[in-house]
Amino acid sequence: MKSRLILATILLVCLFSPGCNIPVSRPMPSGPEPGTAAEHFSPTENLEQIDRDHLLHARKSIDIAMYAFTDLYLAQAIVERARDGVQVRIYRDNDQYNQEQRRSSGRRESTTNLLGGERNIQIRVKGSRELMHLKAYLIDGRELRTGSANWSPSGEKRQDNNAHFxxxxxxxKAFQNTFEEMWQRPNNQLVR
Incomplete structure (x- = not known):
């Protein structure tokens, strides 16, 4: 009994002491409640971190339509989810994808190189040169992110952009239908 009282006292003192760092398990934040929305704006908010947090909550699937994608931090989050069995489909714009490929040629650290070798990640590039300018993704068929922010560090953190969840x-449903239509185009370039 006396040892329990001593232990409880030590824990209370430690918990309320400024320098105490006892790890506390917190529940994972979930997405918005069904039918709700959230709006975020950079540069006031760090959209890169917000997007990463949302991506890491995926359990089954992530469908991504992204015009520019050079952000390694977000690519690493996608790889992490893919390695945990999440199915990822990424749809890209033709010109933008090819520009990124040329710029990253010879560099080990590029989003394409990072994503390319993962078995649960499929990448398709629009076959025509007409712009695919979406910046959106869908997590587990239920949480949609749209907005103006490309997946580049400057687009997510320094430029005036928004992310709508x-x-x-x-x-x-509208995004699912649009994504499936784009994904199934017969002239798409299959990257992986």
Whole structure:
């Protein structure tokens, strides 16, 4: 009994002491409640970290339509989810993808090189030269992110951009239909 009292006292003192760092398990934050939305703006907010946090909550699938994608931090989050069994499909713009390929030629650290070898990641590039300018993704078929921010460090942290998150069923369904239509185009370039 006396040892329990001593232990409880030590824990209380430690918990309320400024320098005490006892790890506390916290529940994982979840996405917005069904039918709700959240809006975020850079540079006031770090959209890179917000996107990463959302991506890391994926359990089954991530469908991504992204015009520019040079952010290694987000690519690493996608690889992490893919290695845990999450199925990832990435759809890219033709010109933008090819520009990024030329710029990263010879560099080990590029999003394409990072994503390319993962078995649960598929990448397709729009076959025509007409712009694919979406900056959106869908997590587990239920949480949609749209907005103006490309996946580059400057686009996510320094430029004036937004990221809109919603679980509205109509918006989710509209993106699913659009993504499937783009994904199934017969002239797409299969990267992986």
């Amino acid at each position: 919603t679980t509205d069923p109509q918006q989710v």
